[in-house]
Amino acid sequence: xxxxxxxxxxxxxxxxxxxxxxxxxxxxxxxxxxxHRSDGxxxxxxxxxxxxxxxAADESVLTRCRGAVLDIGCGPGxxxxxxxxxGRRALGIxxxxxxxxxxxxxxxxxxxxxxxxxxxxxxxxxTALLMDGNIGIGGDPAALLERxxxxxxxxxxxxxxxxxxxxxxxxEVRLDDGRGTLGTPxxxxxxxxxxxxxxxxxxxxxxxxSWTVTGRHFAELVPATPPTTASAGAPSSPGVAP
Numbered sequence: 001x002x003x004x005x006x007x008x009x010x011x012x013x014x015x016x017x018x019x020x021x022x023x024x025x026x027x028x029x030x031x032x033x034x035x036h037r038s039d040g041x042x043x044x045x046x047x048x049x050x051x052x053x054x055x056a057a058d059e060s061v062l063t064r065c066r067g068a069v070l071d072i073g074c075g076p077g078x079x080x081x082x083x084x085x086x087g088r089r090a091l092g093i094x095x096x097x098x099x100x101x102x103x104x105x106x107x108x109x110x111x112x113x114x115x116x117x118x119x120x121x122x123x124x125x126x127t128a129l130l131m132d133g134n135i136g137i138g139g140d141p142a143a144l145l146e147r148x149x150x151x152x153x154x155x156x157x158x159x160x161x162x163x164x165x166x167x168x169x170x171x172e173v174r175l176d177d178g179r180g181t182l183g184t185p186x187x188x189x190x191x192x193x194x195x196x197x198x199x200x201x202x203x204x205x206x207x208x209x210s211w212t213v214t215g216r217h218f219a220e221l222v223p224a225t226p227p228t229t230a231s232a233g234a235p236s237s238p239g240v241a242p
Contacts, residue, residue, distance in 0.1 A: 021177040023098035026051065026076050032178035035188060037171050043190075050075045050132060051102075054082045057213040058131075061159050062086075064220060067126025068238050070151060072115050073134035077103025084108050091238075093119065115147055121238020124153050130160040135196060139170050139187025145203040149223055158205070160196065162217040168195030193217045 025033040029051040035043040049055070054062065062082060067089070071080050074092025076099055083090035084107050092103045092110035103110035113119060115137060128148050135141050148158055167190045175183035191199060196219060197207055205221040212218070 021175040021181050021183050022096055025177065026096070026098045026102055034176040034178060035173040036176035036182060037173050038185075042176065043173075046132070050078065052078065054078055055214070057216040057218075058082070060211060060213045061129065061131065061161075061218060064157075064159055065090075065127045065129075066157065067153075068121065068124065069127045069129060070119075070121070070125040071129040071131070072148070073130070073132070073137055074103055074108070074110055075099050075132060077106045077108040077110060079129060079131065080108030080110060081106035089238075091120070115144070115151075119151065122151055124238035125151050126153055126156050128152060128156070128158045130158060132161060133163065133190070135160055135162065135191050136189040139172075139189050141189050141191050141196070141199040142203050145199060145205060145221075149204060152223065156222070157208075158221040160219055160221060162193040162196045162219065163190045164192075164215055164217060166192035166194055168192065168198075193219065 021033060025031055025047045029048065031045065031047045033045045033047050035045065037043075058079060062079065065083065065088065069083055069088060069090040071090060071092040074080050074094050077092050080090050080092035080103050090108065092100070092108055093113045093115060094100050094103070094110060095112065095114050097112050100110040100112045111120075128151060130144075130148070135144065138144055145158075152158070170187065170189045172185050173188045174185050193210065200207060200219075200221050204224050206224040208220050208222055210217070210219040
């Protein structure tokens with residue numbers, strides 16, 4: 001991915017998720033909260049589930065985590081906290097200060113950082129997580145998948161959640177609290193299971209398994225080509241300092 005693309009994705013994503021509708025919903029632990037498309041279409045966001053403990057679908061992901069885990073777009077931190085409780089090395093990143101603060105309060109470790117910014121432990125993470133629609137981050141699934149490939153150690157994996165319906169779209173959305181408050185516009189994407197696998201194949205990933213639990217669809221992806229010599233020799237226990 002070019003430096004220009006990285007800069008564009010970073011600048012267009014960060015301000016929106018710092019907006020009050022998202023922060024206030026996380027602090028309250030409930031919605032309503034929506035992604036509001038320019039044509040008026042609304043996608044409900046499951047704030048209550050994000051702020052609760054892990055469920056059966058989450059557990060099916062956590063059991064597949066290996067080594068040091070990076071949760072991209074960790075939200076209020078239920079997965080990072082669950083991994084920490086099990087003695088696993090895990091770091092959450094999120095561009096929302098409210099989300100990072102909640103993750104830390106729950107006992108997890110998190111940084112207020114975009115995935116497109118420099119991150120600790122690059123090429124040393126054994127597992128990356130992309131849950132709760134976060135394949136949409138930046139509005140470009142291919143660019144996001146390319147970036148994540150550069151974060152993993154040799155033998156690393158990506159556990160990613162697809163949209164519950166078969167869709168492949170890029171759009172501009174705003175956060176909407178259902179009461180007339182709209183955040184700033186930002187690019188987003190949605191990818192169902194088929195679209196996700198197509199994006200993965202075109203960006204150098206292969207799927208090793210997919211599964212469905214309680215209506216949520218997941219895939220485990222690994223790089224289709226061997227890592228470079230530099231990444232293959234990197235240690236597999238990254239620290240979590242900024």
